[in-house]
Amino acid sequence: MEEKLIAVRFLKVEKHFGEVAAVNGVDLEIFDGEFFTMLGPSGSGKTTCLRMIAGFEQPTSGRIELYGKDVTGLPPYDRPVHTVFQDYALFPHMSVGENIGYSLMIRRKTGAEISRRVNDMLELVRLPGLAKRKPSQLSGGQRQRVALGRALIDQPKVLLLDEPLGALDLKLRQQMQIELKNIQQRVGITFIYVTHDQEEALTMSDRLAVFNQGCVEQVGAPADIYECPATIFTAGFVGTSNVISGALAEKITGKVQTLTVRPEKIEIRDPQAVTSGSEYYADGVIRDSIYLGMYTRYTIVLDQTGELTVVEQNLGMPRKVQPAPGMRVRAVWEHSSTRTVEAGR
Amino acid sequence: MRSKNRAPLGLSLAAIGAILFLHIPLLLIGLYAFTTEDAAFTFPPPGLTVKWFAEAMQRTDLWSALSLSLKVAAFSTALSLLLGLLAAFAVHHGKFIGKEAITFLVILPIALPGIVTGIALRSALKIMGLDFSFWTIVLGHVTFCIVTVYNNVIARLRRTGFSIVEASMDLGADTFQTFRHVILPTIASALLAGGMLAFSLSFDEVIVTTFTAGQQATLPIWILAQLSRPRDRPVTNVVALFVILITTVPILLAYQLTKQDEV
Amino acid sequence: MAVAAAAPNPRPASAARKLSRYFHGHPRFSIFLLLSLPLLWLGMVYFGSVGALILQSFFHYDGFSGKVINQFTLENYGELFSPSNVDIVIRTTAMAAAVTLASIVIAFPLAYFSVRYASGRLKALLYLAVILPLWSSYIVRVYSWKLILAKEGIISWFLAHLGLTGLLDKVLQLPAIGGPSLSMSMLGMWMVFIYIWLPYMILPIHSSLERLPKSVLEASADLGARPGQTFRRVTLPLVLPGVVAGSIFTFSLTLGDFIIPGTIGNSSLFIGQAVLRYQGTAGNIPLAAAITVVPMAVMAVYLLVARNLGAFDAL
Numbered sequence: 075m076e077e078k079l080i081a082v083r084f085l086k087v088e089k090h091f092g093e094v095a096a097v098n099g100v101d102l103e104i105f106d107g108e109f110f111t112m113l114g115p116s117g118s119g120k121t122t123c124l125r126m127i128a129g130f131e132q133p134t135s136g137r138i139e140l141y142g143k144d145v146t147g148l149p150p151y152d153r154p155v156h157t158v159f160q161d162y163a164l165f166p167h168m169s170v171g172e173n174i175g176y177s178l179m180i181r182r183k184t185g186a187e188i189s190r191r192v193n194d195m196l197e198l199v200r201l202p203g204l205a206k207r208k209p210s211q212l213s214g215g216q217r218q219r220v221a222l223g224r225a226l227i228d229q230p231k232v233l234l235l236d237e238p239l240g241a242l243d244l245k246l247r248q249q250m251q252i253e254l255k256n257i258q259q260r261v262g263i264t265f266i267y268v269t270h271d272q273e274e275a276l277t278m279s280d281r282l283a284v285f286n287q288g289c290v291e292q293v294g295a296p297a298d299i300y301e302c303p304a305t306i307f308t309a310g311f312v313g314t315s316n317v318i319s320g321a322l323a324e325k326i327t328g329k330v331q332t333l334t335v336r337p338e339k340i341e342i343r344d345p346q347a348v349t350s351g352s353e354y355y356a357d358g359v360i361r362d363s364i365y366l367g368m369y370t371r372y373t374i375v376l377d378q379t380g381e382l383t384v385v386e387q388n389l390g391m392p393r394k395v396q397p398a399p400g401m402r403v404r405a406v407w408e409h410s411s412t413r414t415v416e417a418g419r
Numbered sequence: 420m421r422s423k424n425r426a427p428l429g430l431s432l433a434a435i436g437a438i439l440f441l442h443i444p445l446l447l448i449g450l451y452a453f454t455t456e457d458a459a460f461t462f463p464p465p466g467l468t469v470k471w472f473a474e475a476m477q478r479t480d481l482w483s484a485l486s487l488s489l490k491v492a493a494f495s496t497a498l499s500l501l502l503g504l505l506a507a508f509a510v511h512h513g514k515f516i517g518k519e520a521i522t523f524l525v526i527l528p529i530a531l532p533g534i535v536t537g538i539a540l541r542s543a544l545k546i547m548g549l550d551f552s553f554w555t556i557v558l559g560h561v562t563f564c565i566v567t568v569y570n571n572v573i574a575r576l577r578r579t580g581f582s583i584v585e586a587s588m589d590l591g592a593d594t595f596q597t598f599r600h601v602i603l604p605t606i607a608s609a610l611l612a613g614g615m616l617a618f619s620l621s622f623d624e625v626i627v628t629t630f631t632a633g634q635q636a637t638l639p640i641w642i643l644a645q646l647s648r649p650r651d652r653p654v655t656n657v658v659a660l661f662v663i664l665i666t667t668v669p670i671l672l673a674y675q676l677t678k679q680d681e682v
Numbered sequence: 683m684a685v686a687a688a689a690p691n692p693r694p695a696s697a698a699r700k701l702s703r704y705f706h707g708h709p710r711f712s713i714f715l716l717l718s719l720p721l722l723w724l725g726m727v728y729f730g731s732v733g734a735l736i737l738q739s740f741f742h743y744d745g746f747s748g749k750v751i752n753q754f755t756l757e758n759y760g761e762l763f764s765p766s767n768v769d770i771v772i773r774t775t776a777m778a779a780a781v782t783l784a785s786i787v788i789a790f791p792l793a794y795f796s797v798r799y800a801s802g803r804l805k806a807l808l809y810l811a812v813i814l815p816l817w818s819s820y821i822v823r824v825y826s827w828k829l830i831l832a833k834e835g836i837i838s839w840f841l842a843h844l845g846l847t848g849l850l851d852k853v854l855q856l857p858a859i860g861g862p863s864l865s866m867s868m869l870g871m872w873m874v875f876i877y878i879w880l881p882y883m884i885l886p887i888h889s890s891l892e893r894l895p896k897s898v899l900e901a902s903a904d905l906g907a908r909p910g911q912t913f914r915r916v917t918l919p920l921v922l923p924g925v926v927a928g929s930i931f932t933f934s935l936t937l938g939d940f941i942i943p944g945t946i947g948n949s950s951l952f953i954g955q956a957v958l959r960y961q962g963t964a965g966n967i968p969l970a971a972a973i974t975v976v977p978m979a980v981m982a983v984y985l986l987v988a989r990n991l992g993a994f995d996a997l
Contacts, residue, residue: 130585149706150588157589163582167604176600177590224590426799433791438808440788441815441880444826447836451829462836506720513713521717524724530930531981532938534954535732535974542738542967543731562728565720593702616817623819626941639821646828646945656829659822670817674810 079106080142081232081264082127087136089122096122097133098288104266105281106141106231109258111267113275114285115311120268123285124234127266128157141231156225157234161241162217164209170196170220171205177228195223198257215246222257232264239274251277272312276300284308306415309334314383316340317415322378326354331414337385339411342372344395345402355406356382360399372397374405445663452660457653471653481658484641491553491637492621495560499617500610502561503568511576512584528563533626536562541630551633559631560621567620568613571677575609578679608676615669623666638662739971750967758972767956771976774953777868778936781875782883782929788876789883789928797891812888816881824942827874831865831946838864861948871946875936882935883928890924891917930984937977953977 082104089097097119104110112120125131126138129150137144145153156177164173172179174195175188183191196202199219209217218238225233235254239247255278258265269275275282276296283293284307292304303309306317319332327333342360349355358376365388372384382405386397397403426434452471454464475481506525510518528536540559549555583605587597625639632640638658645655695703705712742753761767796808815823830836841847854860854867861867894917902912940954951959953973961970 128585128589130589147707149593149703150585151591151593152703155589157586159582159586161580161582163586165583165587165601166579176587176592180590180592180596180600224586228591426795430791430795430799433788434795434808437788437792437880437884438811440877441811444823444830444877445815445818447830448822448826461834462839502720502723505716509713509716509720513716514709515713521721524729525720528724528728530934532934532954532977534938534940534957535735535978536728538957538961538970538974539731539735540727542961542971543727543734545967546734558727562724565724593699594705595698595702619817623817623821625819625821626939639819642821642825643941646825652829655825659825662819662822666818667814670814671810674813678806 080104081106081140082266083139084123085137085139087123087126087133087138089119089126089131090134095288097126100136100288100290102283102290102293104264106264107262108280109255109265109267109278111269111275111279111282112285113269113272113282113312115270117287118285119288120283120285121236124157124236124266124268127232128155128234129153154231155234156228156230156232157236158218158221158225158238160236160238162209162221162238164217164220164224166209168209169205170201170207170209170212173209173220174205174223174227176224181228191227195227198226198260199223200253214241215250218242218250222254226257226261226263230263232266233258235265235267237269239269247274254278276312284311286311302413303334303415306332306334309413309415316382318380322356322376322380325378326356327412332416333412333414335407335412337371337383338369338387340382340384340405340407342374342384342386342397343404343406345404347404347406349404349406352409353406354409354412355404356380357402357404358382360397360401360403362399363397374403448656448659448663452653452656454653454656471657475654475657475661478654480636481638481641481654484636484638487553487635488622488638491556491560492618494557495564495621496614496618498557498561499564499568500614503565503613503617504572504610506565507569507572507576511573522569525566525569529566533624537627537630540627544631551631551635553635555631555633556628556635556637559627560624563624563627564617564620567616568610571609571613571616571673572606574677575606579605612673612676615673619666619669619673623662735971736975738967739969739975741968743966743968745966750965758968761969762972762976767973770951770953770956773950774937775980777872777875777952778933780872781879781936782932784872784876785880785883785932786887786925786929789880789887790925793884793888793891796888797894809888812881812884816885820878821941823878824874824945827870827877828865828945831863831870831873833863833865835865865946866948868947871942874942874946875932875939878942879932879935882931883925886924886927887921888924890921890927894920926987930981933984934977934981937980 080103082102084100084102087097087100088095096117100119100123102123112123114120122131126133127140129145129148129152133146137146139145140153140155165176168176171189171192175192178188178191192205193202196205199222201216201219201223204212204216209220212220218241221238238254239250242250251274254265267275267278279296281293281295282299284291284299286307292299292308294302299308299312303312303315309315309317314337315334316337317332317334318326320330323333324330345357347355356374356376356378358374361373361375361381363373364371367388369385369387372386374382374384376382384405395401450464453467453469454461455466455468456464503525506521510521536559540555540562544551544555583601584597587601588594592600623639625637625643628637628640629643636644639662642655642658642662645651645658648655738750739758740754740756742751742755742757743749744751762771792808792812796805800808832838838847838850841850850864853869854862854864859868859872861870864870898916898920899912902916903909907915938954940952940958943952943955953976957970957973960966960973
């Protein structure tokens with residue numbers, strides 16, 4: 075098997091701010107050319123890790139390597155890495171063209187070359203003809219693209235993106251997600267993306283790392299992380315999940331363990347329904363049902379203590395009885411839909 | 420907090436009264452500069468003339484006072500710009516404890532009464548055996564002019580934030596290039612405003628200057644001396660008018676340059 | 683085989699870049715470098731002199747030889763309690779208080795009007811109208827009042843037209859506030875002081891009022907308070923820090939001033955003049971220093987109280 079080129083490597087990296095450990099022992103490998111996302115809630119350390127790659131923070135201990143070279147101590151301007159900031163950080167006193175061409179200007183390229191490359195970049199980020207405008211005259215989405223173009227123009231090996239779509243409204247955000255992915259595939263460089271939005275992470279990434287309280291809980295492709303969460307945290311943070319543990323788990327499965335099962339994998343049947351040997355089941359009463367357009371979400375209070383969240387697509391197919399609050403039901407799911415997890419942190 | 424109602428009459432009158440109270444005296448100086456009468460403060464003025472302006476221009480003592488004031492103000496402004504910029508920079512970008520102490524130290528010279536600064540500097544100069552000179556005047560002025568530059572620059576730095584500096588370094592510019600291409604352009608107008616206010620402050624200053632000037636006279640000191648010379652009133656009026664005009668312009672310009680920084 | 687990261691700058695690093703890397707690697711030293719010049723100036727020149735001054739207040743002054751002898755003594759502070767000096771301090775402090783109160787009364791309506799009822803343009807204009815005199819020349823402004831208060835000046839003319847000249851004469855004969863003429867009286871001084879320091883009172887009050895969220899006033903009205911009650915119970919307490927901040931200036935600046943008492947006052951001395959007299963002709967720096975410590979101490983206490991009341995946030 076061909077050995078993949080490693081773009082960024084974290085080796086036992088820690089970062090302390092005074093007493094607080096923002097990053098608490100992170101080991102990570104990010105491959106050349108992939109779209110890698112660091113996903114986690116705020117304060118989980120993902121942004122700090124990104125800033126350490128860029129060079130705005132130095133690790134308290136541990137090492138960061140870029141393409142095999144130890145970059146600890148290197149200032150940001152000496153690293154082949156560029157950042158798209160959360161607030162875009164466009165230079166307010168420069169035009170769009172001057173912003174984009176900034177890194178080339180610093181490298182003392184000729185005016186003609188800068189001009190040509192800026193125009194090419196404007197085409198790539200779909201802002202043709204806006205070179206003379208000032209950032210204050212642009213919309214949020216346009217500024218975002220200028221920030222992207224500015225970071226890409228001198229062909230860095232790695233592009234870092236710090237929650238760049240946070241300020242955009244939903245439709246624009248979804249559109250930009252697809253555009254970013256396309257640009258990454260066209261340009262072919264490594265994108266390292268930070269977000270707290272798990273849907274965004276699942277949409278765009280080749281692989282992603284789930285961060286929690288300064289540590290990485292799990293690394294893998296979106297489907298792997300979603301279908302096989304390794305810890306309770308991952309199961310709960312990426313998508314929703316039912317966590318079944320202790321006495322309830324023992325009753326349902328016969329084993330003492332902690333397991334998770336996704337809401338959409340559970341089927342609602344009537345209380346007397348027969349279940350096959352390859353299925354688990356639990357009985358209870360529906361507490362509420364919430365209609366969400368594409369699907370309906372039910373909360374079932376189980377006879378043993380506990381709750382299950384079940385999600386059913388509204389396919390409009392006829393059924394004998396429509397589940398409704400107050401109804402007694404049996405929740406059923408396949409053995410194979412169950413995942414065992416460690417307790418996690 | 421604005422309400423759409425009209426203000427109560429009493430309030431409006433009180434407000435107008437305060438504004439008039441603030442400005443009528445200076446307007447009167449403008450009027451008196453043109454009065455024909457020798458004693459030059461009778462109201463209403465018997466007639467108007469520009470002869471006092473001509474007379475003022477003949478006075479050599481006035482010219483030397485003016486040139487000294489301008490030179491002192493120029494040097495004080497230049498030094499305050501440098502020191503204020505360095506201090507504002509260090510406080511904004513640095514990571515250290517004691518930032519509040521630095522701000523306190525910068526503001527103190529202008530917060531304490533001028534007499535404290537004046538006496539302190541004068542006795543320190545005596546102890547060190549230094550003579551009063553042009554530089555002793557500048558020394559005093561710079562100490563309280565730093566604050567205008569510092570306040571303006573720091574307000575602007577806070578408004579622009581850190582990310583554009585990080586962005587510049589991220590894109591390959593080192594400290595000096597970042598300063599030249601990003602930082603300086605964004606603080607330029609704040610720096611200018613601070614400098615103009617410093618110039619104004621230095622040009623007008625009289626209290627500390629009386630202590631550090633020795634025998635020399637800046638324009639305000641010249642006016643101070645005139646306060647006990649009723650004969651020279653008309654010329655003094657002209658000079659006073661001139662000082663008002665010279666200081667009004669930088670203040671207005673400084674306001675224009677920094678009104679975006681007012682939250 | 684791992685490909686080494688392409689050097690972002692194939693040219694050899696310039697001296698500036700090398701220096702820049704040094705600063706990046708040594709952040710503490712870089713800050714120290716930046717701060718050294720201003721700190722040197724302010725720390726040594728300013729603080730040094732003030733410190734030296736306070737030190738001198740503990741030295742002995744030999745009246746016969748006119749020399750300052752470096753011998754620790756508290757006699758200067760003892761001198762402060764002599765009847766004439768106590769008189770001076772009381773007189774100056776009383777004037778400072780009177781000026782402060784009057785300034786608050788005049789400044790408040792203007793600030794309130796500007797924040798509450800002035801539109802954007804008018805508000806900007808009013809702001810300019812206040813900062814112009816603030817930055818204007820102190821000496822010119824004092825001089826203008828010399829003209830205004832003079833016997834044939836505008837005030838006398840005004841009063842004469844209203845037939846109130848007799849009243850003015852009576853007032854000038856009152857012991858504490860009167861004097862030979864308006865331009866040489868406590869009353870005159872009081873008016874000039876107010877005029878000079880007024881902008882220093884207006885701005886913090888204005889700032890404080892601006893920070894008052896309209897929703898708080900609306901909540902008060904919503905809960906049943908009449909406008910007068912809202913003003914007394916909500917607006918006033920929240921504006922207090924701004925008032926205190928402004929009074930720091932009016933108080934402190936009046937305490938130290940010697941020019942206004944010198945030109946507009948009568949022969950009774952104020953603190954500033956006493957300091958001038960002692961250090962100037964007599965060369966009695968220790969005593970002058972001791973007296974200067976009085977306004978400094980008063981200000982220190984004032985500043986502490988003001989900070990606890992939150993006045994610093996309004997500055």
